[in-house]
Amino acid sequence: MTVESKQNKLGAGVGFERIRRITGYLVGTMDKWNDAKKAEERDRVKHSIAK
């Protein structure tokens, strides 16, 4: 492999892994979730800790 093509390969096409909790279980990617659960995750708002 040439240096040039190897450079292009480092990480190309590799996504980030995003762990989320769905109904109590952790899930590594969202591909396998059903549509309603994807929507639920998308709608979540953060909770402020200001008293």
Added chain:
Amino acid sequence: MIQMIIKRDGRIVPYDREKIALAVLRAMKASGEGTVADAARVAEAVESALESRCGAEPPQIEVIQDMVEQELMHHEFTNTAKSYIIYRATRTRARESRTTLMKTIDEIASKDAKLSDLKRENGNIDGDTAMGAMLQIGAAGAKAYNEAYLLRPEHAKAQREGDIHIHDFDFYALTTTCTQIDIIRLFKDGFSTGHGFLREPQSIQSYAALAAIAIQSNQNDQHGGQSIPNFDYGMALGVAKTFRSQFRKKLTDVVADHLDDDEVEAQVAKAIEMTEVSFGQNALEPAEGFDGALTRHLYEVLGIESDVAAHLVARARRRAETQTERDTYQAMEGFVHNLNTMHSRAGAQTPFSSINYGTDTTPEGRMVIRNVLLALDAGLGHGETCIFPIHIFKVKEGVNYNEGDPNYDLFRLSCKVSAKRLFPNYVFLDSPYNLKYYVPGRPETEVATMGCRTRVLGNVYDPTQEISYSRGNLSFTSINLPRLALESKGDEALFLKKLDDMLELVAQQLLDRFEIQAKKRVYNYPFLMGQGVWLDSDKLGPYDEVREVLKHGTLSIGFIGLAETLTALYGKNHAEDPAMQEKGLEIIGRMRKFCDDKSQEMKMNFTLLATPAEGLSGRFTRLDRQRYGRIPGVTDREYYTNSFHVPVWYPIGAYEKIHIEAPYHALCNAGHISYVELDGDTAKNVEAFEQIVRCMHDEGIGYGSINHPVDRDPICGYVGVIGDTCPRCGRREGEAISEERMQELIKKFPQIKAFVGIE
């Protein structure tokens, strides 16, 4: 004159009056009225009715059946008519389910999971693999059969139309949900997995390995998650064994070095044995005076001067401790890796596993807790977050909650780990409904959870055994609460009436299913019952019915969408208006009272579940939107809110959310959980994290956990929050980085074992 008839599939076949007479006779026999002659008479009447109706045209089979019903009524065979109608309906249901089944299997076999919601119903099964798809096809077949043959028509209708959801319906005829596996009892004297006998383990490594095997074995007998309620207490026994043998080994080594004699093993063992006779077993913290006595015995047995011997004992103790700590860490690391990579059930699904710990204050138990937390913190081989098992930290005042409590340091450590890895979750032993069962010194009375929330503690069937261990849920069915509210159109009294009726319907359905489960025998559950995992099953023989011992388990009625229910009835949810909170507690309180009354009536454990909404929240909502249209705050999203939760989209502070949800935990005795969502920066602040856990404890939450984003870049190994670009290497999703930049990273972060994603 009728000569031909048209069958359902369109085929035209010769007409035969005898066949009608036979069908009529069958129905008559079922209802216990009529004779062969009566059947012939009815068949004749059917024939003449058909002739006057169809003339020379061949009649449809459905028409003939209508005529049979009609003539049975005319001839006053009312009961026979009824049983004939039921028979027809059942056959129709079976036929329809076959058609639906074929369509379902077609979708499973030919569609990509990305395009099929059906195939993504359970996020833990990969429907794109052969084994995963086979599992889904099997499930679809079982469901079709169960609906057509095992459910009463009213239950089948409620299930089909989305009034209720019978969970794990594919396993309806087969087994029960879950168990808290008491590993101490299981490991004592060894156990059999069905593939061989395993001796009682002798080191922490084998304790941990066997714990994973126990989870996997029981997973084959039940459809739900598996949990260990006493992970710390159980593993501590393995730590103790490892320490004892390590101590003997290290002492032998140092004595051998000192005397320059390799043949001292037997004498050293003898000195230790003599000491243990009077001081009890050697341990991480042995009885007062143990080491002094051992020093004297070393003099007696090997003639080592006491000041030297004391020195050797101390050195051996230090080394054995270090070695035991190291072994424990490796055992915990192996256990976690094992549960993340292990497959069961046709190879498609990692076992749903949970472990509870936090309250064992012995040095051995503390060593387990510390190391399992550290293994969780380290993650898998490339630093990936462990998906399994679910870790549950038991919080208890006087044990680990306050500064000065013996395990307070471990509680603090758990917060630090959870802030990074999303686990452990927290279960709160001090909440009044948990505390009332708690007996100090009896860990089986400590509440433990399994899977995403299930909890078993009270026991109406056997009030002398109100414990967590060796029990679990048998089955659960959830009610579509918003549907009842929508049907009631703001009429509260009507809603409550419908709710009562629905509770009664679900209770009956759970009892019907119990009847199926109860008729199974011990050999149907070779591990769960055959190895005595389930409470009192050790008193049964292999061919005994499991009916009585199953009654230690729970039948649970669940619900989802309290927020939407309140909005449909009154216009607002319980977070928007304190008056709605009162209404919410009334509704859920009414459901709990129903469960308590039913428990007393049946002397069984009916409990109320705050249902985790996997799979069903989308379905209920879709069906209700078709029926009632898009109603703001009710059907205008794709899902109903999880159980009693404040809706995920509703802006609210963490403390207020906890305050609103806590009272429902007391009511939902089958299981409950509350979540708080933090942003990544807040979660990294361990003090803030701990404050939220403390707030949960003080408000009377039963089980809680804190969500925050956990992202990882597999290229540079960064774990934390990643927005558009990775904070460590600066690349965007899918983007490449240069070889030079990679070399810089490797130099800068030497602790990262491997940079993956590059070949």
